[in-house]
Amino acid sequence: MNVEAAVSLLRDWIGLDAATIGTPALARAIRGRMDARGISDPEAYAAAVRSDPAERDRLVEDVIVAESWFFRDRQVFDFVADVAVTLAPLPGRSPVRILCAPCASGEEPYSVAMALLDAGLQPAQFAIDAVDVSRAALERAHRGRYSANAFRNADVSFRDRWFRTEGSTAALDDRVRGCVRFEWANLLDERSMADRGPYDVVFCRNLLIYLTTEARGRMEQTLDRLLRADGILVLGAAEPPILRGDWIPAGAASLFALRRGVHLHPAAVPAATPPTPPTKPAMPARPPASPAMTPRALAPAPSAPGRPIDQPPTLRDVLEQAGALANARRHLEALELCERNRAALPPSPELFFLMGMLHQSLGDLDRAEGCLHKTLYLDAAHEEALLALALLARQRGDLRMAETYRQSAARVFARKASS
Numbered sequence: 001m002n003v004e005a006a007v008s009l010l011r012d013w014i015g016l017d018a019a020t021i022g023t024p025a026l027a028r029a030i031r032g033r034m035d036a037r038g039i040s041d042p043e044a045y046a047a048a049v050r051s052d053p054a055e056r057d058r059l060v061e062d063v064i065v066a067e068s069w070f071f072r073d074r075q076v077f078d079f080v081a082d083v084a085v086t087l088a089p090l091p092g093r094s095p096v097r098i099l100c101a102p103c104a105s106g107e108e109p110y111s112v113a114m115a116l117l118d119a120g121l122q123p124a125q126f127a128i129d130a131v132d133v134s135r136a137a138l139e140r141a142h143r144g145r146y147s148a149n150a151f152r153n154a155d156v157s158f159r160d161r162w163f164r165t166e167g168s169t170a171a172l173d174d175r176v177r178g179c180v181r182f183e184w185a186n187l188l189d190e191r192s193m194a195d196r197g198p199y200d201v202v203f204c205r206n207l208l209i210y211l212t213t214e215a216r217g218r219m220e221q222t223l224d225r226l227l228r229a230d231g232i233l234v235l236g237a238a239e240p241p242i243l244r245g246d247w248i249p250a251g252a253a254s255l256f257a258l259r260r261g262v263h264l265h266p267a268a269v270p271a272a273t274p275p276t277p278p279t280k281p282a283m284p285a286r287p288p289a290s291p292a293m294t295p296r297a298l299a300p301a302p303s304a305p306g307r308p309i310d311q312p313p314t315l316r317d318v319l320e321q322a323g324a325l326a327n328a329r330r331h332l333e334a335l336e337l338c339e340r341n342r343a344a345l346p347p348s349p350e351l352f353f354l355m356g357m358l359h360q361s362l363g364d365l366d367r368a369e370g371c372l373h374k375t376l377y378l379d380a381a382h383e384e385a386l387l388a389l390a391l392l393a394r395q396r397g398d399l400r401m402a403e404t405y406r407q408s409a410a411r412v413f414a415r416k417a418s419s
Helices: 004-014 023-037 042-051 053-063 074-087 107-118 135-143 157-162 213-226 315-327 331-342 349-361 365-378 383-396 399-418
Strands: 096-100 126-132 163-166 169-172 180-184 199-204 227-235 247-249 257-260
Touching (some): 004 023, 053 135, 074 107, 074 199, 074 227, 074 383, 074 399, 107 157, 107 199, 135 180, 199 213, 227 383, 315 331, 349 383, 383 399
Parallel strands (some): 096 199, 126 180
Antiparallel strands (some): 163 169, 247 257
C-alpha cells in the first residue's frame, strides 16, 4: 500500500524525516489510522488528514516519539538551576524565562521547576512555558500523574519531596504544577510561535534528529529568534553538530548547551586593519554545505578575501573559524587554533572569552577562569564573563564568590539599562 501522500503531509506539517523512525513503522501507523477511519484508499486518507485537523492530530499522536522521564541527564538541570539563580536577581532580568519544546508529557518542564525550587528560587522569580504538537501528551502533562516508568534515575529523592502516592501512580505537588504553563504549538508553524520569547533558556532536546534538513534549518531560525541575545540553548547529545549557525559551548561538553558565537565589537579591530565586511548575524542564510564550507575544512585557516595568502589571519578570521570548530564539537581543535594565533593578534576580550568557554567545555575550569579574568581585564563591563565566572564559582561550591560576581554583573546591567 502506497502511503507516500500521508508521509508527505507529515513532512510538511511537522518536518518529519521518515527515515529516522523507519518507513515501515511509519506506514504501519498510517495504515492503523486508515483502518480506524474505515478508509482503504491512501489518497482518500491523505485528503481526510488535509481537511480534518483532528485526524491530523491523531496521526501525529501515533507517529511521534514522546518518551521521557524526570531529570533525564541530571547535570543539565543542575546547570540550568545555576543559570537561573545567577540571572534571577539581575535588574531587568526577572523572572527568568525558560521554554521546553517539545515537552512530551511534562517530565522535562516539571524537572526544571523542581530544580529551580530546590535551588531556592520562588515561583515568582521564573516562568516556564512548555509546548508540544501532541494534544494527548499535553493532557497527560496537565494531569500530573505518573507511573514508575517516569522515575528511572538512581537518585529519586525528589519523588519524596514533590510527589504523593495515589494507588499505582505518583501525583505531582500543585506547587510544581503551577510553575509550568502548557500550550499546544507546532514549532514549525510560524503563527503558533510568533508571539513567544525571548527566553533565557530554551530546551529543544532530541527533536532535530527527527527532522528533514530543510525543517532543521527552519527550526534553527525559530530557536535563534526565541532566545535572548545571551540565552542558552539545550539540545540532545547528538544535535549540536546539526546546527549551521554560529554557536559555541555554554558549559561542559556533557551538557550539550550552546550560546551564540562571539562577535567582534568595532573597537576590537585595530585601526590599521583594512576594512572588513560587517560581522555576520547569528543566523545567516547559508547555502547547502559543500566540502569547502564544512567545519573540518576550516582547521587550516583560509585566507580572507583580498588578503595575501601568507598574511596571518585576523582576529575576525580566528573567531569565526574557532566558532565553526566549536559548533562541530571540535572544542580542542578550536582552542588550539586560538592558542596558535593569540600572540600575533591584538588583545581581545572576545578571544579570551571564547577560550574560556572552550576550556570549560573541556573540563579545565582553572584555565577557563583564567581566560575569563583576562576578558574582564580588557573589558571590565563584559557581563557574560562575569556571569560565567559566577557559574564557575557555584560549580566549585564557592557561593560567596559566586554572589560577588553576580553583583558585579548586576551593576553592569544597571549601568547599561540607565545609559
